[in-house]
Amino acid sequence: MSKSIAAALLAVGLGAVAPALAGEKTVDLAVKNMYCAACPLIVKSSLLAVPGVTKVVVSYAAKTATVTFDDTKTAVQALTAATTNAGYPSAPKG
Numbered sequence: 001m002s003k004s005i006a007a008a009l010l011a012v013g014l015g016a017v018a019p020a021l022a023g024e025k026t027v028d029l030a031v032k033n034m035y036c037a038a039c040p041l042i043v044k045s046s047l048l049a050v051p052g053v054t055k056v057v058v059s060y061a062a063k064t065a066t067v068t069f070d071d072t073k074t075a076v077q078a079l080t081a082a083t084t085n086a087g088y089p090s091a092p093k094g
Contacts, residue, residue, distance in 0.1 A: 023072040024054075029065045029090040031058070031083060039088065046086035050074050064093065 031043055040058035043065055047056045052073025057066045067079055076092055083090040 023070040024068065025071045026066060026068045027076055027079065028093040029067060029079065029083065030093045031063050031065050031088050031090045033088045034060055034063050042086055043083055043088050043090075046082045046088070047079060050078050050082050053079070065090065 034040060034043065037060065040060045044056045044058045047053055047065060047067055050069070052070040053067060054070065055068040058064070059066075065083070069079065080090045080092075
C-alpha cells in the first residue's frame with residue numbers, strides 16, 4: 001500500500017514541475033534602427049510590456065535583444081511586433 005502512495009505522490013510532484021519548466025524560452029532578436037543611447041531603453045520597455053516576458057537584455061553595440069518569455073503566454077511573433085510597433089523592426093537571429 002505504501003508503494004502506491006509513494007508512486008502517486010511522485011506523479012503529482014512531477015506533474016506540478018513539468019508545466020512550470022515547459023513554458024520558459026529564450027530568443028535572440030536582431031533589432032534594426034537602434035542609433036542612439038535611448039534606443040535600447042525603448043526596445044526593452046516595449047518587450048517588457050508583452051505579457052509573459054520575464055527578462056530582456058538589449059545590446060546597443062550588437063543590435064540585439066535577448067528575451068526570456070513564457071511561451072504559453074506569448075510567441076516570438078508578439079515580441080517582434082512589439083519592437084516593430086515601437087519603431088525598431090526585429091527578427092529572430094539565426
